[in-house]
Amino acid sequence: DTGVSQDPRHKITKRGQNVTFRCDPISEHNRLYWYRQTLGQGPEFLTYFQNEAQLEKSRLLSDRFSAERPKGSFSTLEIQRTEQGDSAMYLCASSLGSGGAVNNEQFFGPGTRLTVL
């Protein structure tokens, strides 16, 4: 399968624990995005990488959230001291972006569903 993959698919944790999610983008894609989606809402942007550089981070993202993409390939999203309000689907997407490209379509992974008890 050459699409975007995410691991784990489901995570149940207790409040206060740390969790880490992984995303493997489509191999030739240089851009990688993390989103959070709750029921009845569209995906909400969290952060974005171009290659290994984290270029944007949502102002809504608390300092308990951190993301890395150390070699410009896979990425990890860590949530420290989880809260019940962190329960959501965490989606990763990748795209092939270049300076002049306008329509940079995103391809999504299946998501990691987080439940914080």
Next chain:
Amino acid sequence: RKEVEQDPGPFNVPEGATVAFNCTYSNSASQSFFWYRQDCRKEPKLLMSVYSSGNEDGRFTAQLNRASQYISLLIRDSKLSDSATYLCVVKGGPGNQFYFGTGTSLTVIP
């Protein structure tokens, strides 16, 4: 004000009907526009990009009106398999990010 606004619906239409969704965006400098489809408990998947001249893909037609800052999606001859949530997506705005609407729920009834 949200970057992208959509009517959440739900839209319940009979098979064979034509249905249209609209979406408005707030940043006039937005560059790229898309419609994504999301099935229940699945990830969003690209349905079609929206080009300035409008574009059609089978039963689906997308239009962009830059002057009024809205995009539309028209589905003709609805099928049961069209039942899903349709997400309007706009690239641009603060940080040149992708902004998603809340989605419009469509149910096609036999």
